[in-house]
Structures are given as structure tokens and as C-alpha cells.
Amino acid sequence: MNRITSKLKESKKLLSIYFTAGFPKLEDTVEIIKRLQDAGVDMVEIGLPYSDPLADGPTIQQSSTKALKNGMSTRKLFEQIKDIRDHIDIPLIIMGYFNPMLQYGVRQFCHDVSEIGIDGLIMPDLPYDYWLEYHKKDYDDFNLKHIQLITPQTSEERIKNIDQQSKDAFIYMVSSSSTTGSQSGFAEEQLNYFDKIASYNLDSPQIVGFGIKDNITFHQATKHAKGAIIGSAFIKALENKGVNGIEDFVKSIRA
């Protein structure tokens, strides 16, 4: 069974952490993943840096620019994590943009990450309908989950359609219409949105992302949802305190 599918069957609320591969230092990747697992994180999203990350706010943009300057690339990342499954059991997801995957070759990319032991992919600018028509087979053949985003503007009909395709993975629920890292706490509007999605009784678990940065927002986001993803706030902590600060950061969220 895919690791994401089994993780979602656990009864607790899940904490997932995003980091940009190659940041702060090129060779930090494996160390960061190990420390996240040791600190009790449930799932990790490895960010494949891109020159033009449209969906990301300043924090992730800057970490991506730095990571690329440090020499990160698709091939470099795959090389760094080729033995990752010797040490790591939690689900691993690669989050990136479609162009680098396209240049690598979509099917080859799916093949190679599957060999490494990656469980799913989040490609925000690979549209759901295009994925369904052209690339679902590539994902299925290599037992990879396509994680689809929904936003407060996504229609109920579309959400229910996405729900049908995401049953043994999860739906990535973007907390508001924004780029990553752009908010300061959840307003009533977002809390209502969380309630509304819960009322749909979807088959697929939902994991909330964008705007989660501390213990309070983690609990707000996971009131109904199965888990939450933290990205920008983690990258800021990494920038300030380095890999040694990872354990404390994770504890502060779980507190």
C-alpha cells in the first residue's frame, strides 16, 4: 500500500512539513528529512526549487532562488535522496512546478521518483483536468499519488469530482485565495470555509495548507481536517536557527 494511504488511516491529526531542497545549504536535504522524522513529523514535502514559482510567496521564492544558486536541480535532488528509504519510513512527497518535470520527461520522472520511494507529487501548475487526460496513467503505473489543490473559490461540483480521484490520498485544501505564507492567522472567513468543506462529508481526507505557522493555526486548521502543512514558517525557522532548531519548531506546533 502507498505510504500516504496507510498514514492517513492513523487516528491522529497529521503534521506535514514543506522545505525547499538545497536551502539553506545544498547538502542539507537528507539531514532535514531525518530530523523531521525524528521530531515526529508525519509527512514531508520536499520542494524542488523552480526559477518562477507562481503560487509561492516571498519566503519560498527566496529559498528557491537561493537553492538554485547553491546548485540544486532535479538530478541533484534525486542523487541526494536515492538511499533515503534506508532511514525514512514516513510518506515523502515532492512538490514542484510542472516545467522541470516536463523537461525531465513526465514518465521518466514518475519512474525515477518511484524507485527512490517517493509516494506522491504536488504540481500546482499541472491542472487537474490536464493531469487526468494525459498523465494519470504515468502516476498510476508507478503507484504515485497526484495531490490536488482546492481553494475557497473551487466549486462544490469540482470538489466532488476531485474527491472521487483522491480517495486513497488526500485533498490539499488551500486555506484562502493567496500565495504561500501571506497571512497572519485565520479570520472568520477561513474558519467558515473549513466548516463548509467539512459539511460536504468528502470521502478523501483533507489536509490544509497556506497560513499555518504555529500551534493555534495548526489546531484551527485541523478542527475538521485530517492534517495541516507548514511551509513558509518552517523555512523561516530553518533560516534563523538551522537544522538544530527543527526539533523545537516541531514541538512548538504540536504543543
Next chain:
Amino acid sequence: MKTMNYNVNAKGFYGDFGGAFIPEMLKPNVDELRENYLKITAQKDFQKDFDDLLKDYVGRPTPLYFSKRLSEKYQTQIYLKREDLCHTGAHKINNTIGQILLAQRLGKKRIIAETGAGQHGVATATVCALMGMPCVIYMGAIDIKRQAPNVARMKMLGAKVVPAESGSKTLKDATNEAIRDWINHPEDTHYIIGSVVGPHPFPDMVARFQSVISQEVKTQVKAQSRKEKPDYIMACVGGGSNAAGIYYDFLNDKDVKIIAVEAAGKGVSTGESAATSQLGKQGIIHGSKTLLMQSDDGQITEPYSISAGLDYPGIGPMHAHLYASKRSEFISITDDEAMQAGWQLSQLEGIIPAIETAHAFAVFEHRQFQPDDVVVVNLSGRGDKDLQTYMDYFKL
């Protein structure tokens, strides 16, 4: 034989190129536009407002001018489509007029745009002043320093100019910032994109607003030349909006040959170039599948041209299709060739062209035309904004 269609298909593709490769967060905005742009622009009152403004405010139709001295020099029949005579000095305003009328009918209250050299920013700020709408222009921090007069124009027209500090701090990053702004404002804002780039329906919509250029050329060539239609249509291509506009009505008429002129910068193989058709590979930029300059890893690279309007790392998907299907002939022109051609047009015809436009005129040094060929060149913009570059280059 299969008939080639050069217009966009129902899914937003030109052959293999185009589409809408956008994050889910952008989908409501793009869907709203896609579902409405054809409906709204077909309405009588929209067309009346558009035509009236183009006539009385922009100054259309722009003349088609027979360039006697250039024609003598190159032994062919050269006609200039005078888009440089449009209000604000370039063709860009045809599109901004169309889009702001559309934005009003969609009930939008706020306008955003990207700009490179500042021409599209000025054209957007102008129509926002005209319609009394708040306007935010994203411009690369490096371009803001290079293009001070246009920054001042935008401010005088009431726009807020926001520096794009991300990535390489130029046009592509300004476009990213504008798209991010649109993601953060999913309801009240319209994004007036400046070229035939971006996710569907932008390339088609912008091409339609610019197609007024080819409609006029069609009538003017018939009335003014000895031919029924031009033999060649020629235009410079950065993103490709002036080219799309002057090609549009001739796309499916094979008797009319099309030439696209790209910026070779210091030379196609020098590493400092913007000749996307020569250096680019298929990929995704700003939500569109097209040809773009990128590394083997799929990271978008920074192009170079002496002309700030041509240094875009991609080309519009329509142009990528015209290139791949060989409908259009692509020629690359270096900085030096373009500067000399700009100098020559000034001296022979008394017209100082934008450096973008000057690239198209340099083609006559490379390519022979028949004496009776009618060659229409899109004189897409005037050179005032480039005076500093001309001064530095020619030590004036």
C-alpha cells in the same frame, strides 16, 4: 491534405502550444474571463465603445505609409503601418482599451499589469486614468532603474508602480508578481496582460484586440498599392502582440507570407540573446505551453537584448505554432544591426523607431524581395523612449 488552422482551438491550444497551466488558485479568475470574453466583445455596445475610443482617443485608423526612399534603396515596395502614431506612442494601447472595457463589464474595480520597458505599463495607466480605475503596475526593480521616464509617466497618470524584487527582477518576474497579485485578489481585480502570452484566453483575447491593425492594413493595401493584398507582412516579436495584430486577418491566407523578427542580442550563440525560436525548447511559462529559453533542468533563463521590449524568455503560443508549422519565417537580428536600421530609418524617412521596431527594418539587409513585392512592416512604436540608448550607442 489537412487544412491548417492558425487560430486558437476550443481548448485554448494553437497546435501543441497554449493551454492554461495555472495553479488552482488562479482558476476562478481565468475561467471567468474565458467564459465571458467572446460573449462580451461580441456585444454591440462593447464594439461601439471600443471603436469610438480607438478612433477618437487613440487616433485610429493609423496610416499605411509608402516608404519611398527605403523602397528605392532595397528595390521593393515597402509600406509602414504607423502604429507609432497611436496615443502613447505604440500599438500597446489597442489592447489596454479593449481589456479595460471588458474589465468594466465584468464588474472589476481594480486593474493590475506587468511591464518591461514600461510601454505597456504606460498604456495601462493611461486607460485606468481615462476610466477612473485604480491601477497597480509591476515592474522589475532593474527595469525601474533603466526606464525612469516611463516610471514617471505611469506615476503622473496615477498608477502605483511596484518593484518586482524576486528572481532576476525583470519582465518575467514582474509578470510573476502580477499573477501572484491576481491570486491574492480573486474577485475584484482584472489583470491586463500586455502581450499574446499567459494562460488561455489571454493570447487569443490580446490578438483579437490587436487585430484592428491587420483589418486596417487589408483595406489600406487594396486602396493604396497595386496589389489586392500584401506579399509579405513583417513584425518584431518579443512576446508578439504587435506581430499577432498585424498577422491576424492574414493568418489563413497562404498568399500572404509572414516574417517574424527576433532579437539576437549580441548574437544567437553568444549566450546574450533573446532569439527564443532558435534557443528555446517547449515548456511552460506564465501558464502557457510554448517555446521558451530555459536550462536543461527546466529553469527559465534570462534573455538579453538591447531592446527592453524584446527580452522576454518566451514567445506567445500562437507564434510558437507559426514557427513549428513553418507558416512564419523567423529571422534574428543583432543589437548592432537593429541600431543601424533605426538610424537609417530616421535619416531616410524622418521617423525615429522604437528599438524593438528597428529590428524589423534590419531584415532588408539580410533578405532580398522582388521589385514588385508589397512588404508591410509594422512600425509598432516610436523611439522617444529609447533616446538614451540611441544617445549612448551613437555618442550623440
